[in-house]
Amino acid sequence: MDSERGRVVVYAALLGLAGLLAWQAAVAGRPAGQGLPGPVAVARAAAEMLADPFYDRGPNDKGVGLQLLASLRRLAVGYLAASVAAILAGVVLGLSPVLYRAVNPYVQILKPVSPLAWMPLFLYTIRDAGWAAVLVIFMSSLWPTLANTAFGVATIRRDYLHVAAILQLPWRRRLLAVILPAAAPAIVAGLRISLGSAWVAIVAAEMLIGGTGIGYFVWNEWNNLALTSVIFAILAIGAIGVLLDLALAGLGRRLAYSE
């Protein structure tokens, strides 16, 4: 077991190193500023940006930390609102097979729509680019949580619901003590998928709306032809995505149960 784990670490390190070397070899020999930047140039730029990530010199020149924070703030608002809505709706649908089947066709039609397709409608109706981006996040994180919650609640063992019915628990206690804990593993699985797709969508949404956010940062640096910043932003987006997912994985472990 431990030796297997050790081998995994060694392989991962070797693969990473090989990738970096290949990358560096591919870009070597070109004059600086031409072609794709190599890992050394990116690392240098990253060190520079991480030295002062929160500077603010006007709307077109903010530190990468500030831009990430702007994106995370949008993510928090849109994702949390969508999660609450999706969990509540999912519980209702999970408890009522008839309603579930009645609503399902509409969910199936809306689910494959890219959340960005809603953007024009949001821009037209609320006339605020920042809130439109938040609503895109909302749309991108709705469906996986909704579907997983409905499934999780629908497959709760009848015995647990029977106990709740015999104890005549009021609906609030029934929800908090029985339904949500019973469906928690499925709900958290949905929340993880939703968070991933929200984090994917925010970059594209911010490219469209401009102003602030890591997506805007990427687009702005592309316009400046600062590809080192673009590559660094890609890595930062990936790293934050991993951290967010790890946080929810931890929540999932806490809420897991074995029968």
Added chain:
Amino acid sequence: MAFLEIDHVTKVFPAPDGRGHVCVFRDVAFSIAAGEFVTMIGHSGCGKSTLLNIVAGLERPSRGGVVLEGREVTRPGMDRMVVFQTFALMPWMTVFDNVRLAVRAAHPDWSRRRIAEHVQRYIDMVGLTGAEGKRPAALSGGMRQRVGLARAFSTEPKVLLLDEPFAQIDALTRGVIQEELLRMWTASRTTVFMVTHDVDEAILLSDRIALMTPGPEARLAEIVPVKLPRPRTRAELLDDPEYVRLRAHVLRFLVEGGRRPPTPEVQALAAPTGRAPTLVRGR
């Protein structure tokens, strides 16, 4: 008036192939006195668990009804606690919290401390002192069902409904828990309706045993009184001639496939009463 009356209950399910209906059992009629322990035995598929669920209010009868203290049972309630074959403990809750959920529901006006003391008393009663903080997954089947018993008794229900409560517990532990149940029942004198297919269990515990013919269209065939003195222990019963006779009687019924016609007593019970439905629906 009987304390708990099963009044000509018939249960019909839609057929599995979606065409027509299957009658599980028909015109089951008997009553249980307050404090009595009545067990129903029958082959799988005779609908005994369905009948128990109807008494619990978890399922509705197709015809007839169940009357508890003059009121028709239409939905589940705290006056009829169920002990499930599958234990039905909340796996995300500790032993303590599982019992506490029931006590809180039964006594919403009690203080936290009073609730905790009451919970502890019943956990001690089933011999689980020290296991309060454990989750059900960490317990053996026998220990889990002790939690189930503690949860059911802790609310002091009028009727206790036991749905093959020890079927999933190993044979050695089963006997021990049966005697514990007997002790708790003797102390509480709750009315009990149990379904099982364990003949020894039925004789050890019951005042009367109701025998069902096999389904579909199962019927109540006979009600056997168990005239063995209490308190009973498994060890003492083994050599008791009455026990041996009863055991043979019930087993013969089951082995013969329950093809015997209903006894005159049961025929009289199941006969149409001639009176209008005993109660107003939903009173």
